Amino acid sequence: MTEQEALLRKISASSFCALDLHLYLDSHPGDCEAAAKLDEARRETQALTAKYEAAYGPLNDNQRKTSRWAWITNPWPWDV
């Protein structure tokens, strides 16, 4: 596994954690502990994403300084 893949895997793990907590909180909006964990997972995801994008290019097209070339550059997710 390359360094890039390893970092992407970490982003997948922490953002999946955030996603699942977010979905859980849809039906349990009063669960403080889960909300705190969600906050933590989001912050971790943001930090990892910033690190990834600085090194390997944008993960989405909404960052302020997205390079047009970086966005259209391969590989796309299905081609990895």
Added chain:
Amino acid sequence: MDHQSVALGCLRGGHTIMWIYEKRLQYPIRIKNTDPHLAQLIMAQYGGPDGEIGASMRYLSQRYAMPYPELRAILTDVGTEELAHMEMVCTIVHQLTRNLTQEQIRSGGFSTYFINHTTGNFPCDANGMPFSAATLQVTGDPITDVHEDLAAEQKARTTYDNILRMTDDPDVLDAIRFLRAREVVHYQRFGEGLRIITDSLDDRNFYAFNPAFDTSVMKQTGAQQQQRTVPAQRQAVQKTAPAQQQAVQQSPLVTARTGKCTVEEATGIQGSFCGIPKNK
């Protein structure tokens, strides 16, 4: 997909953005072996009757007549996640049909697909039948729709079970197991949603009418009518729910990690997010 941004329409780069694409899969997939026949079978979960396109369209379409705030959120978030699953299924199919040999194109039952679509991903079932909205339903009745959703999650789980019986390829098994596990989680969330609906209804007769439409019938059920009458305060809470949820997440009560917090505690506004149909 950045599900958090999708769900909250949150601010990013100074713009309000809905349904943004993130350039990565929800779960990593890297399939080394070519297996066009397996790809054709897995196509069932792309455009088949219990596949991911149908799931996403079903949930995202059901949201508009859904009066319960928790269910609106679940339908939005699960419907969005299904789009990410659709991309995963397509990726599996795509990677299984890379570098085909002449022999692989002609054998194994793949030739009938290849003749129209080459190695493109056409949304169809394992028999090549195109995706159809006839495989899903939007009734505008919360109880009916959520029962449909529960059944849909289990039907998808069953199909993933059957796909797992078809191969020993560890790269494929890994991704399919992830997708299968998500069906189970979604079933759990819809189950909780159904309970939120029934908790707001007269427990002598949950299933006799449409709680989103038959308001006159609801008013005649007596004892629980008071519970269903939404005070002005509660309506105000529901209208500003997303902002308040953010407030809850940023609240010191949340980061304290102790005990339960309620919206009332976090925002100072009286009300409840639990199971009260809007405008009743």
